[in-house]
Amino acid sequence: MSLEKDLHKRSNSKCELCSNTENLIVYEVAPQKNGGLEESLLVCAVCNDQMNNPDAMEANHWRCLNDSMWSEHTPVQVVAWRMLSRLRGLGWPQDLLDMMYLEEDVLEWARSTGEGAPSEDQIIHRDSNGVIIEAGDSVVLIKDLPVKGSSMVAKRGTAVRRVSLDHENAEYIEGKVDGQQIVILTKYVKKL
Numbered sequence: 001m002s003l004e005k006d007l008h009k010r011s012n013s014k015c016e017l018c019s020n021t022e023n024l025i026v027y028e029v030a031p032q033k034n035g036g037l038e039e040s041l042l043v044c045a046v047c048n049d050q051m052n053n054p055d056a057m058e059a060n061h062w063r064c065l066n067d068s069m070w071s072e073h074t075p076v077q078v079v080a081w082r083m084l085s086r087l088r089g090l091g092w093p094q095d096l097l098d099m100m101y102l103e104e105d106v107l108e109w110a111r112s113t114g115e116g117a118p119s120e121d122q123i124i125h126r127d128s129n130g131v132i133i134e135a136g137d138s139v140v141l142i143k144d145l146p147v148k149g150s151s152m153v154a155k156r157g158t159a160v161r162r163v164s165l166d167h168e169n170a171e172y173i174e175g176k177v178d179g180q181q182i183v184i185l186t187k188y189v190k191k192l
């Protein structure tokens with residue numbers, strides 16, 4: 001039997017990550033040693049696209065890992081671990097990772113692509129309510145904020161449109177208030 005057929009048999013023709021039954025393809029888990037069933041899984045196009053394109057990731061789609069991380073099949077465990085690591089800044093994926101147990105050699109394989117390494121820590125910006133702020137979002141100030149180096153005060157209730165993020169520090173965003181670019185602490189804003 002071909003690898004694809006074997007995978008269809010193992011998975012009952014479902015995406016081994018999200019159980020989708022459409023547009024299934026073989027995903028070979030890198031790096032491949034011997035290839036084959038033990039290093040591959042059947043995934044749907046949605047999962048595949050998002051795995052290959054981190055910018056297109058929809059975090060909620062990966063709630064499916066809540067179930068699939070418990071798969072008895074090693075390649076599924078490895079991919080689940082990698083995707084959870086990629087998303088762990090959101091909180092719930094970290095909780096799942098904490099519950100997950102991988103044999104040492106499996107963990108080594110999971111880590112070998114660099115996923116989950118400390119240097120890859122994603123910086124996530126959150127507003128005062130813990131809601132994630134992304135570049136281009138609009139926020140409103142929840143406090144009067146004196147602007148450093150000027151006598152200006154950015155008033156509570158001021159909307160700041162199209163903010164940019166400080167990629168080194170999760171507590172800072174930047175945006176224009178009265179035509180002036182200012183740095184704002186995330187804890188003093190609410191996402192609109």
Ligand SMILES: [Zn+2]
Nearest residue numbers: 015018044047
């Ligand atoms: Zn899927």
